[in-house]
Amino acid sequence: MGKNVTDVTEELVLPILEEMNLELVDVEYKKEGQNWFLRVFIDKQGGVDIEECGQVSEQLSEKLDETDPVDAAYFLEVSSPGAERPLKTQADFNKYVGEHIFVKLYEPIKGEKEFEGTLQSFEDETATIEIRIKAQKKQIEVPFNKIAKANLAVTFN
Template identity: 70%
Template sequence: MGKNVTTVTEEMVQPILEQMDLELVDIEFKKEGKNWFLRVFVDKEGGVDIEECGRVSEQLSEKLDETDPVEFPYFLEVSSPGAERPLKKKEDFRRHVGHRVYIKLYEPMEGEKEIEGDLTSFENDTATVEMKIKTRTKTFEIPYEKIAKARLAVSFN
């Protein structure tokens, strides 16, 4: 098979999501223990409910059965990314300005490889994050291409 499972899944799920006015957040295809899981994370303004996830799962499952991109058994899960939603695209950063974020960098910046704080802006492909260190606040200007991983963070204050 030429394309990988996540690419094929993305092509199949996109029209379903557009019809339902949902957004694709992420697709994972990974082995946990003895089982393989194909996980599709969807969202919309205000969050998705269990019925919407069920409808996506049903329709996607039919399409996957038709084309059968995976030659072995796996579990399909469709869910919401939850409170710690990953930030993948530049648009995700723009949309979540004002939220608390966790960012892991490819290489340290000012001695920090992991930065958690408030995303105050995302302009010119640069995320500005204010991180509290004890009593002071430190501002990081992080170029998008230096971000290895990012997600929303839950703050307990």
């Protein structure tokens, strides 16, 4: 089997983003109801605006028409990841030290598979997260390879 839709899309969009000094956060291809959506999430320091999303969408759309990796009809959406941006790479973890994050694990640590707290540090492929249990603060160390999913979390004080 050849490359999947998200891989092909990633290859096509990266040069466009590089030229515009934007960063690729994520690509997802999924069915919602009757329709397929190809979503590309982009970002930069200070966030992206609608105009930038439009430019990327236009250029990417042309490239997708040329290569035609998708056999179904679909909607292309280019947007910013929003407040709950996913953390996919080790570089993402380094970048967001000090931020409030939510992490889902492949296997439990201390009986838990989900943690929410402040990312204290990221060293030696391990995230140290400060979590609150009732009134106590605890540090928990999470190896990068055990993280199934992670994103910035919005806190309401």
